[in-house]
Amino acid sequence: MDAERLMNAALNEEIKRLTTLGLHRRCVESDLPRLAGLTLEINRLKKAKNAVVCAHVYQTPDIILGIGDLVGDSYKLADDCRKTAADVIVFCGVHFMAETAKILNPSKKVYVPSKNAGCSLSEAVTGADVRKLKAEHPGLPVITYINTSAEVKAESDCIVTSANAEKILRRMYEKHERLIFIxxxxxxxNLAKTLGKTPGEDIILWNGTCVVHERFDPELIKVYRKNYPGLVALAHAECPSELIAEVDFMGGTGDMMRYVENTDAAAYLLVTECGFGELARLKFPNKNFIAMCRLCPYMKSITLESVLALLQDPAPEEVTVPADIAARAKISIEKMFELAA
Ligand code: SF4
Structure with a gap:
């Protein structure tokens, strides 16, 4: 068999693999050969460079299923990265997640395949802001959502993700009457309400928001409930409290996926980033999902093309964290693993 025939055979095998994963249902079918060409070459380069691709659940299905090795929410990805034997981590998620991976794996090369993979929450607070907050509220522990820069993590006492925030805050309140949450x-x-605490008194808050979750309209949930009897609504914990008051379940994406898996509702309304709904549809083809989602411009700045370009020439996108900041940030991240265990 000559080189061209071999290539065509490999491409046909890749198209079959992507079809088995259900990707033909989540793209324009005539585009599948192009996607297969990209995933084939990316997976070949991954092997050659001993690289893993971490894919957050807000990525597109072609990334998650076509090239993802470690897939999940921020907590799962941070935890999985600690255990990988790969030399290179390609982070298909946003920059703060890749920084966390670098802090936990200082000897590995970590890359993000986009210059635009920021996060509105991460950009809402700086290390200087946290130092000022601590000066205004001396002695209060700083509990910080993982969606923050390494510099902010370095100023914090413990990191949380949406998967473990409630558990960790409960444990912190066993020792402290008040705390700072940023x-x-x-x-x-939302956490204050769940824990019976008063914002501004028991829990000092910062003014950051997620541009994706802050704008969902609670009134729409009432409309969907009327139109879809038996509907179960799930929302991410980054949504405003008025919206959370209208849904049946609030949590992180991992909790939301488990909820869908373990229940049998007539229909599900997933109030979060669109990539999550795409994945849920592929995982549970017999369940009925109603669209109510918004695209994250930061997450969606990563494409198969940008991953391929990075693997061909990774140097410009390497993630670095200064050693002193990494050392302090690592303590607050390790505290999360300890308290979440
Ligand atoms: S969805 Fe929101 S919190 Fe997540 S990366 Fe995008 S802007 Fe940040």
């Missing part, structure tokens, strides 16, 4: 004011208020 930067998501909606998540902080």
């Amino acid at each position: 930067p998501d004011r909606f998540m902080g208020a």
